[in-house]
Amino acid sequence: MTDRLFFPLLAALFVAMVALAAVWPQGLGDRSPPPFGHQPIQQTAAVKAAMDRETQASEQRLNAARNAVADAQTQAISPTK
Numbered sequence: 001m002t003d004r005l006f007f008p009l010l011a012a013l014f015v016a017m018v019a020l021a022a023v024w025p026q027g028l029g030d031r032s033p034p035p036f037g038h039q040p041i042q043q044t045a046a047v048k049a050a051m052d053r054e055t056q057a058s059e060q061r062l063n064a065a066r067n068a069v070a071d072a073q074t075q076a077i078s079p080t081k
Contacts, residue, residue, distance in 0.1 A: 023072055 042051070
């Protein structure tokens with residue numbers, strides 16, 4: 001392929017990719033500019049509530065595991081019969 005054909009095609013591809021990046025949704029993070037964007041899934045009320053419930057459950061499991069380890073260590077140090 002000659003340079004006369006390759007570089008204009010490469011430039012057109014570059015311009016198309018930049019145009020596509022300007023209008024394509026930006027994933028699940030922040031919103032895209034107004035005519036193209038939508039509310040990210042993580043910012044909906046239902047998903048936020050589910051994430052909060054999951055975080056609380058995880059913290060409870062972590063605290064229960066820490067308490068179990070502390071109890072096991074206490075039993076190892078001074079066993080009560």
